[in-house]
Amino acid sequence: MAIRPILIIPEPQLRQISAPVLKIDRDVEKLVADMLETMYDAPGIGLAAVQVGVKKRVITIDVARDDAPKDPIALINPEIIAVSEETSIYNEGCLSIPEYYEEVERPARVTVRYQDLKGAMQQTEAEGLLATCIQHEIDHLNGILFIDHLSRLKRDRVIKKFTKAARREAEA
Ligand code: GNR
Numbered sequence: 001m002a003i004r005p006i007l008i009i010p011e012p013q014l015r016q017i018s019a020p021v022l023k024i025d026r027d028v029e030k031l032v033a034d035m036l037e038t039m040y041d042a043p044g045i046g047l048a049a050v051q052v053g054v055k056k057r058v059i060t061i062d063v064a065r066d067d068a069p070k071d072p073i074a075l076i077n078p079e080i081i082a083v084s085e086e087t088s089i090y091n092e093g094c095l096s097i098p099e100y101y102e103e104v105e106r107p108a109r110v111t112v113r114y115q116d117l118k119g120a121m122q123q124t125e126a127e128g129l130l131a132t133c134i135q136h137e138i139d140h141l142n143g144i145l146f147i148d149h150l151s152r153l154k155r156d157r158v159i160k161k162f163t164k165a166a167r168r169e170a171e172a
């Protein structure tokens with residue numbers, strides 16, 4: 001296993017659409033293992049493969065509290081097939097937008113269909129933080145970031161801040 005570097009905005013790869021996984025081979029198994037290690041190290045409760053520069057439809061999640069046993073899950077080719085009308089609001093953050101947090105409103109419950117690491121089709125209903133995290137990660141697979149759910153003013157402000165920081169970094 002290895003910790004892989006996490007891409008930070010305005011990295012263009014974060015805006016690309018990830019491709020379906022056709023075969024769960026050694027590379028995908030290694031990717032998932034590395035993503036879990038990278039996610040726990042960050043630390044974060046979710047990670048999309050594109051955040052480590054791999055444009056495949058793979059996400060890892062663990063929303064277990066710090067005082068609870070680890071509960072890692074890997075979702076391959078995840079698809080939301082139903083959402084609740086009821087919404088909930090969470091203060092979201094993103095490892096690709098470090099130290100920026102803002103409230104986002106999303107469906108409170110989702111039904112998600114995906115393949116597990118063995119290639120078996122799974123379907124599950126999620127609520128609470130897990131439901132929010134699944135939606136946040138699937139957004140990543142479609143090149144969407146949580147700041148896209150904010151007002152244009154807030155979004156433009158955070159993109160500008162990170163663009164300036166990246167430029168300063170390149171000049172240093
Ligand atoms: O670690 C993370 N925390 C988080 C909190 C609220 C809603 C979504 C998230 S996901 C985020 C990790 C990340 O950037 N995943 O893409």
Ligand code: NI
Nearest residue numbers: 093094095096
């Ligand atoms: Ni994120």
